[in-house]
Amino acid sequence: MPNQREADRRFATRYRLQFGIGALLLAVLTVPSIVHSNAAIGTLRNVPAMWLPEEMPIRREFFRFIEDFSVTDVFLVTWPSARLDDPSIDDAMNWLAPLSSENSTDLPRFASSEDTYHASILRLSDGDPPFQWVRSGSQIVERLRSPPLNFSKGMAINRLRGSLVGMDGQQTCLMVSFSPEVSCDYFELLSLVRQGIGQTVGLPASDIVLVGGIVDGAVIDEAAIRSIVRFAVPSSAIAAILCVICLRSLILSGTIIAVAMIAQGMVLAMLYYIGYDLNAILIILPSFVFVLTISAGIHLSNYFREALAEVPATSRVAVVRAAMAWGYKPCAMSAFTTVVGLLSLLLVRVQPVQMFGMAAAIGLLFSLGMLLLMLPGAMLLVRVKQPTAAIIDHPTHQGPPAVQSNHRMRRWFYELPLRRRGLVFAVFGCLSLAAASGLPQLRSSIRVPDMFAERHELNRDYQWFEQHIGPTLTGEVLIAFDRINELDPLERLDTVKALHGALTQVDGVGGIHSGLTFLPPLPRGSGVSSVSTRAVIRSIVQSDSSLLHEMGFLHRAADGEVWRLTFRLLQTEDTSTETRMQSIDRAMEQVLSGLQPSQRPRLTVTGHVVIVHESQRLLLEDLIRSLLAALLVIVIFMSVMVGNPVGGLLSMIPNMMPTVVLFGLMGWCQLPLDIGSVMTASVAIGIAVDDSLHLLSHFRAARRRGFDRKNSAREALNYCGLAMLQTTLICGCSLAVYYASEFKPTQRFAIFMGILLTMAWLGVTLLLPAMMTSRMGRWLGSR
Numbered sequence: 001m002p003n004q005r006e007a008d009r010r011f012a013t014r015y016r017l018q019f020g021i022g023a024l025l026l027a028v029l030t031v032p033s034i035v036h037s038n039a040a041i042g043t044l045r046n047v048p049a050m051w052l053p054e055e056m057p058i059r060r061e062f063f064r065f066i067e068d069f070s071v072t073d074v075f076l077v078t079w080p081s082a083r084l085d086d087p088s089i090d091d092a093m094n095w096l097a098p099l100s101s102e103n104s105t106d107l108p109r110f111a112s113s114e115d116t117y118h119a120s121i122l123r124l125s126d127g128d129p130p131f132q133w134v135r136s137g138s139q140i141v142e143r144l145r146s147p148p149l150n151f152s153k154g155m156a157i158n159r160l161r162g163s164l165v166g167m168d169g170q171q172t173c174l175m176v177s178f179s180p181e182v183s184c185d186y187f188e189l190l191s192l193v194r195q196g197i198g199q200t201v202g203l204p205a206s207d208i209v210l211v212g213g214i215v216d217g218a219v220i221d222e223a224a225i226r227s228i229v230r231f232a233v234p235s236s237a238i239a240a241i242l243c244v245i246c247l248r249s250l251i252l253s254g255t256i257i258a259v260a261m262i263a264q265g266m267v268l269a270m271l272y273y274i275g276y277d278l279n280a281i282l283i284i285l286p287s288f289v290f291v292l293t294i295s296a297g298i299h300l301s302n303y304f305r306e307a308l309a310e311v312p313a314t315s316r317v318a319v320v321r322a323a324m325a326w327g328y329k330p331c332a333m334s335a336f337t338t339v340v341g342l343l344s345l346l347l348v349r350v351q352p353v354q355m356f357g358m359a360a361a362i363g364l365l366f367s368l369g370m371l372l373l374m375l376p377g378a379m380l381l382v383r384v385k386q387p388t389a390a391i392i393d394h395p396t397h398q399g400p401p402a403v404q405s406n407h408r409m410r411r412w413f414y415e416l417p418l419r420r421r422g423l424v425f426a427v428f429g430c431l432s433l434a435a436a437s438g439l440p441q442l443r444s445s446i447r448v449p450d451m452f453a454e455r456h457e458l459n460r461d462y463q464w465f466e467q468h469i470g471p472t473l474t475g476e477v478l479i480a481f482d483r484i485n486e487l488d489p490l491e492r493l494d495t496v497k498a499l500h501g502a503l504t505q506v507d508g509v510g511g512i513h514s515g516l517t518f519l520p521p522l523p524r525g526s527g528v529s530s531v532s533t534r535a536v537i538r539s540i541v542q543s544d545s546s547l548l549h550e551m552g553f554l555h556r557a558a559d560g561e562v563w564r565l566t567f568r569l570l571q572t573e574d575t576s577t578e579t580r581m582q583s584i585d586r587a588m589e590q591v592l593s594g595l596q597p598s599q600r601p602r603l604t605v606t607g608h609v610v611i612v613h614e615s616q617r618l619l620l621e622d623l624i625r626s627l628l629a630a631l632l633v634i635v636i637f638m639s640v641m642v643g644n645p646v647g648g649l650l651s652m653i654p655n656m657m658p659t660v661v662l663f664g665l666m667g668w669c670q671l672p673l674d675i676g677s678v679m680t681a682s683v684a685i686g687i688a689v690d691d692s693l694h695l696l697s698h699f700r701a702a703r704r705r706g707f708d709r710k711n712s713a714r715e716a717l718n719y720c721g722l723a724m725l726q727t728t729l730i731c732g733c734s735l736a737v738y739y740a741s742e743f744k745p746t747q748r749f750a751i752f753m754g755i756l757l758t759m760a761w762l763g764v765t766l767l768l769p770a771m772m773t774s775r776m777g778r779w780l781g782s783r
Helices: 002-042 057-069 087-099 101-111 116-124 137-145 153-160 186-201 213-247 250-273 282-310 316-347 351-381 408-419 421-436 457-468 489-504 528-542 577-593 608-642 645-668 675-704 709-740 744-773
Strands: 074-078 131-136 174-178 209-212 473-481 509-513 554-557 560-569 602-606
Touching: 002 213, 002 250, 002 316, 002 351, 057 473, 057 554, 057 602, 057 608, 074 186, 074 213, 074 457, 087 116, 087 131, 087 137, 087 174, 087 186, 101 131, 116 186, 131 137, 137 153, 186 209, 186 213, 209 213, 209 457, 213 250, 213 282, 213 457, 213 709, 213 744, 250 282, 250 351, 282 316, 282 351, 282 675, 282 709, 282 744, 316 351, 316 608, 316 675, 351 608, 408 421, 408 709, 408 744, 421 645, 421 744, 473 489, 473 577, 473 608, 489 509, 489 528, 489 560, 489 577, 509 577, 560 577, 577 602, 577 608, 602 608, 608 645, 608 675, 645 675, 645 744, 675 709, 675 744, 709 744
Parallel strands: none
Antiparallel strands: 074 174, 074 209, 131 174, 473 560, 473 602, 509 560, 554 560
16 A cells, blocks of 8 residues: 555656646747747638649649749729720729839839828838739720721720620720739738729729639638637637536646647647648648547546546546546547548648648647646546446456446437447438438539628629629630741631630630730731731731730740630639530630641640639549548558458448538538538548547457447447537537638538538447447457
């Protein structure tokens, strides 16, 4: 006994020291987890082109296009009274012109003027002109009507119809290009532009319409930041309250919540330290780490609760030692499987997903280490009464005790899969088959309007612009001629004309511009007029100061010549981008097949629509592949744990069922699959595997002690059931607050997480115990 008391004192001193060190470490990390995580949120910007691997041809082609044609982020501005002959167009042009590098000499005058909008914009851009150039539909029409083109007004308007001029021939817009050297808060800058133009043209800011890729990114960034700032604290507060209610201990709850909050802040701070900008993929990283930390903390606390029922109450240190001894191995195994799943994301070729896997794995290991460091000391400080649950007599054993729940409803629920396993198999089988039949109907979506409510300002702007002017989603076809000396410029233009015409025949494609837009009609005759027109065309093509070159539709290099063909797709149309891109590819191939081999140019389809579409496709394909790789590794691990590969495969059925049900339900309901919904599957599998490992661990321990399958499953449920319910309840309710967000991906994340967590809990609580009591149980644990 003296030796035991001495050992207890040593362990008590060690546990208290660990708790003190952990508390000090949390206190030290509080400031960076708050300050630097907010700094990381401030870097949030979605640039899909930067997500792709550097060696990927599509990325290289896109950045070469930007470099060759000096094209950066372009947005379009219009308002109801923006007509071709309306003076408000010139007023807005004059207001924007000093903010472009083309008119940089005017910057000092405006920076010191009384125009507060100019001054605010220049402060945001650190005094540099934020825009590269500004053009208006009226300006381009006048250039087309001037020498050497001398178009009639009607012809000039027709050339721009559906892009810079509306179908009515009057409504027009401004086209503004951001400077590539400027990086700032684009949402605030665009808001100032909207207000400044509104004041200039005498309209409220809400009547000014802004559309374009840079506008989409700015609005998405702002909505994501607002969701984090607005709901992170309420989410953590709900988790803290539920922890206290479930664990009935302020010290245990406070420790778990403190570790979870610091961990989620530090994963963001880590991104800030390495200089990695936050984006739409990484936005769910803090919630992921928070949920897994809560889950691990609840299970460890559950081991402490059960150790109180087994170890004499006179030795609190012995209780804590037993709890940690019983809980260390299952928690370490669950952490290992989750880390394996996260590291499998390194197989995804999209950089933010790789970063998600690395950061989440580090965050999980950090939080688990902090829990193992601090919870023993917290358990020593807890004042609890001896549990009233009844102990089941069983042979002497190493491991946690078998405890029967005295809660009537909970006891009935635990008995359901043991006594009605046929019913459980039938319900889950029918549900899975019905859901699986909806999987073929699942579709992905990259449409920005789908991310916001229909009444949102961004959707309103797109609907107005596409109704009054034309499509807004921009793509590019680059037509490269390598052997320019072998073809006359007019022969090259014939090829451009054929491709231009083919695009006009594709449904859903509009706003088509090419070099032909800024050239006279190609003559076919041999008269004086035709010869003169050909000479004019050749001079325009050769002149670097022509409108053709100024608008960036021709690039000449030493090794050849590249003509640019721009098209736009409707944002507000339900047809998938993939379908429309396939139609464009078929139209291009049909034109090329009709040309002689020596006349065929190299075609490259690029632009923002291609980059976003390819990023989404690559993301979904690689995520599925990485998910399968993770499942394979987890199956191998589970096979080693249960001692046979069949048991490893069987143990994954309850873990995969929630994902099948969710995605099948999405297919039936025609809900689009996006990155947020795919990433939630990883979260749910992590939670489900965590619960499965704890349940299987106790089932196998009971089987080794000689219990039959039914009593072993009953013991495992009585032991783990409450912790699994508490984990699902706390994580689900804390994430449910994000449903109030106006940003639909955040809303869907909250809904999908609720469904996945509930289905994961039902699968592990009902389906897995039913499997344990059936003949499949012999593969999951033997005597």
